[in-house]
Amino acid sequence: MKVQSGLYYSEDHEWVRVDGKTAYIGISDFAQHELGDIVYVELPDEDDEFDKGDSLGAIESVKAASDILIPVSGRVIEINDELDDAPEKVNNDAYDAWLIKVELKDDAELEGLMNAEAYEAFIESE
Amino acid sequence: MDDLKRTPLHQTHVDAGAKMVPFAGWDMPVQYKGLVPEHEAVRNRAGLFDVSHMGEVDVDGPEALAFVDYLVVGNVKALEPGKVLYSMMCYENGGIVDDLLVYRRAEHSFLLVINAGNIEKDDAWIIEQAKKFDVYARNRSEDYAQLAIQGPLAQGVLQKLTDLDLDTIGFFEFKENVEIAGQSALVSRTGYTGEDGFEIYTSPDVATKLWTEILEAGKNEGTEPAGLGARDTLRFEATLPLYGHEIDKDVTPLEAGLGFFVFLDGDDFIGKEALLKQKSEGLELKLVGFELLDKGIPRQGYNIFHNGDVIGKVTTGYKAPTVGKVIGLALVDIEYTKLDTEFEVDIRGKKKKAVVISKRFYTKKYKK
Numbered sequence: 001m002k003v004q005s006g007l008y009y010s011e012d013h014e015w016v017r018v019d020g021k022t023a024y025i026g027i028s029d030f031a032q033h034e035l036g037d038i039v040y041v042e043l044p045d046e047d048d049e050f051d052k053g054d055s056l057g058a059i060e061s062v063k064a065a066s067d068i069l070i071p072v073s074g075r076v077i078e079i080n081d082e083l084d085d086a087p088e089k090v091n092n093d094a095y096d097a098w099l100i101k102v103e104l105k106d107d108a109e110l111e112g113l114m115n116a117e118a119y120e121a122f123i124e125s126e
Numbered sequence: 127m128d129d130l131k132r133t134p135l136h137q138t139h140v141d142a143g144a145k146m147v148p149f150a151g152w153d154m155p156v157q158y159k160g161l162v163p164e165h166e167a168v169r170n171r172a173g174l175f176d177v178s179h180m181g182e183v184d185v186d187g188p189e190a191l192a193f194v195d196y197l198v199v200g201n202v203k204a205l206e207p208g209k210v211l212y213s214m215m216c217y218e219n220g221g222i223v224d225d226l227l228v229y230r231r232a233e234h235s236f237l238l239v240i241n242a243g244n245i246e247k248d249d250a251w252i253i254e255q256a257k258k259f260d261v262y263a264r265n266r267s268e269d270y271a272q273l274a275i276q277g278p279l280a281q282g283v284l285q286k287l288t289d290l291d292l293d294t295i296g297f298f299e300f301k302e303n304v305e306i307a308g309q310s311a312l313v314s315r316t317g318y319t320g321e322d323g324f325e326i327y328t329s330p331d332v333a334t335k336l337w338t339e340i341l342e343a344g345k346n347e348g349t350e351p352a353g354l355g356a357r358d359t360l361r362f363e364a365t366l367p368l369y370g371h372e373i374d375k376d377v378t379p380l381e382a383g384l385g386f387f388v389f390l391d392g393d394d395f396i397g398k399e400a401l402l403k404q405k406s407e408g409l410e411l412k413l414v415g416f417e418l419l420d421k422g423i424p425r426q427g428y429n430i431f432h433n434g435d436v437i438g439k440v441t442t443g444y445k446a447p448t449v450g451k452v453i454g455l456a457l458v459d460i461e462y463t464k465l466d467t468e469f470e471v472d473i474r475g476k477k478k479k480a481v482v483i484s485k486r487f488y489t490k491k492y493k494k
Contacts (some may be wrong), residue, residue, distance in 0.1 A: 003427050018314065036355075037162045039445035039452075058474060060423040062161050062444060065474070075429050084421065 001123065002029040004095040006058065008110050009119035014097065023072060024098040027059065030123045032094040035061040038099060041083040043099060048076045052109055057089070061115060064096035072109045074102030131367040133178035134271050135337055142351060143146055149354055150243030159352040164356035165447045168319050172277035173302025174218075177325070178333060180243035183238040183268045184250055187261035188236040189316075196396065197255055198228060200381055201389035210298040210314050210320070213387060215251065216397030219377040224248050224369055227282060227316060229300055230321070235322045235325075237312075239272075241369045255396065264364040268305035271333035275340060275349070276323030276360075278491065283344035284324055318357060320490040344377045348478035349399045363446050363488040365415070371426055371441045372413055372455055380404055381457065383384040383413045383485065412437065413476060414472075415485035420478035424471045430456055431470045431477060437462050449487050454480070 005011075013031035017024040019048060032038065038073040040060040050056055055067040056076075078101040089097040104110075114122060129155040144155035155176065167173045186192055193204040200213035207230050215223040223457065224244045229237035240248045249265040275284055278420040279368060281292050287307045292315075295301055300314035311328040328336060341349055358368070367373045373382045378415040380401060382390065389395075390402055418424055424443030429436050438458030445452045454471070462469055463482065 008153065036160050040421060042422065060445075061361060062447065063156070065425060069291065 001033060002095070003123075004114045005116040007095070008071070009058060009116070009122075010069070010113055011122065012071070013123075014068065014071045016110065017070055017098070018104070021057065021104055022077065023074065023102050023104050024102050025056070025070065025072075025102065027068065027090065027094055028119070028123075029048065029061045029094040032091050035059060035066060037062050037091045038087045039101075041087045041099065043079045043083070044056035044076050046076050048077060050076070050102075054070045060087075068099065070102075071113060072102070072107040075105070077101050077103050109122045130178070133176055135176045135178060135335040138231060138334055138337060139176065139351075144351070144353060147354070148173075150179065150241070152242055154179060155353040156350070156355045158168045158306065158351045161353070161355035161359065162447050164264070164350055164352040165359050165420055167348060167350040168261075168277045168352055168356060168360055168447050172275055172279040172385050173319075173347040173350050173356065173358055174281050174337065174340055174344070175274040175276065175352050176272075176333075176337065177357075178271040178330070179242035180241060180272050181240040181248065181265065181267040183240060183249065184263055184266050185236040185238060185252075185256070186234060187259070188234060189259040190236055190261050190302075193259040193261045194228060194236050195393060196240070196259075197252065198226070199388045199395055199397065199401070200228070201392055202228060202230070203392065207232050208299055208301070210300055210316055211239040213383065214373070214379050215248070216379065216401070217375065217394075218400060220380075220397045221481060222373045222379065222382070223251050223375070223378060225367065227314075227371060228399055229312075229314065232301065245367060259284060269329070270327050271330040273326045273328070273333065273336060274317055274323060274338065274397075275326070275344075275362070276317045276319040276321045276352075277349075278322060278346070279347040279349070280321070280323040281493075282318070283340065283347050283349055295324070297492055307336055307343075308426035309336055311336070318366055319360035320366070320488055320489060320492075321360075322493045341385060359444055359447055360441075362442050362444055362455070363449055363486060364490050365485045368442065372457075374462050377457065378404060381409055381412055384478045386464055409460050412460055413441065413455055413457055413485070414463045415416060415483050415487060416456055416469075416480045417483045418453050418454065418471065418478055418480045419481075420474040421452075422471075422476070422478045424454040424456075424478075424480070425453060429472045430458055430480075433461055437469060445486060453483070455485065
């Protein structure tokens with residue numbers, strides 16, 4: 001399972017890539033592997049605001065729907081439209097297939113997340 | 127998880143890296159390599175399932191025929207020894223106790239195969255009903271392991287392991303004491319996938335050997351172990367009902383679109399009066415197939431709306447791997463069951479458009 005360095009990870013297997021005040025959010029390679037073939041990604045609307053831990057949408061594998069819990073608070077500034085017709089991109093490259101881009105509300109929340117090394121240890125212990 | 131039951135193949139699944147999940151009180155493999163590849167293996171080649179969690183009940187005795195004919199909705203009297211009947215047991219009110227396979231082993235000897243999650247309930251029901259008959263009914267679930275090999279290449283694979291010409295077992299027929307890889311088994315040409323294939327009942331202590339031998343024999347044909355995940359998508363595309371989804375105690379066979387299996391012109395059976403009444407008065411709700419027109423995946427229990435009113439519920443829905451569309455089965459108010467009727471499915475708070483289509487999503491590839 002690939003763990004991309006330079007990202008922040010949550011215990012719910014989301015990743016956050018920070019770019020100034022904005023952050024890209026996706027799910028980890030471990031998560032896409034656990035889910036299996038992804039057939040639909042339900043994303044929020046632009047301008048929706050979420051608090052850390054809120055459900056931002058769902059990833060549907062053949063078998064079931066799984067909530068995606070947002071690992072940082074913020075306002076949605078863009079959603080990845082490509083996933084609407086090609087949800088399998090999340091399976092193909094989980095770190096390239098970001099789900100949403102948010103405007104970070106509080107940088108300090110990032111400190112509560114894991115780095116790649118810590119996340120790798122975390123998934124091994126799961 | 128310690129209270130979950132395990133099939134004789136449990137360790138084999140774990141060793142093969144299967145993902146194990148609780149199902150109907152059992153710790154079962156939901157997938158090995160992946161649901162979709164396993165589904166495709168069964169549609170195109172062959173897949174092997176461990177279905178040892180299924181329940182088996184033996185019914186024997188002088189009145190066994192009269193009893194089983196009274197117990198289930200089908201015409202058991204027309205079932206010849208060596209043949210299998212798909213049927214249902216109903217309550218007096220027509221609701222379904224369980225669906226089952228009835229194997230007629232001899233004139234007065236039957237094997238009933240029931241759903242894993244219903245074993246205790248069914249056993250109690252059968253024993254209670256059997257009191258009025260001179261029969262000996264007993265739960266034999268612990269004495270049987272069951273494997274299912276399904277797919278267009280299933281027969282060729284299984285044939286390598288037995289001297290019996292499998293062509294002699296027709297669709298919904300079976301033979302006992304068939305030697306497979308040196309082990310004695312009951313073999314029927316039955317299944318739950320919409321493909322040709324066989325179900326093999328054997329002693330639990332030889333299950334692992336049989337499993338391994340079948341996979342080994344089917345290597346060149348691309349035979350794959352398949353989990354409950356693929357079993358569900360396969361049975362769904364073939365419109366085969368699953369207890370707890372399309373059918374349950376609150377749904378009658380007629381509402382579930384299974385009237386074909388109900389023999390109303392013969393002798394009395396439990397629930398017959400209620401079903402006759404329902405047939406003459408007409409149905410209030412019925413199982414339909416639908417295709418989702420908007421994006422999303424309909425799942426069991428999601429409400430169906432028409433003009434703001436709830437008119438039914440989804441019983442199963444998938445992005446169906448072989449059919450390639452997002453389709454579902456739903457129990458809806460009879461007014462909205464005609465082909466091309468449009469309604470909406472409430473998917474996680476959003477109403478998505480859907481249209482009624484034929485339930486025959488996938489053309490079954492049985493060898494008849």
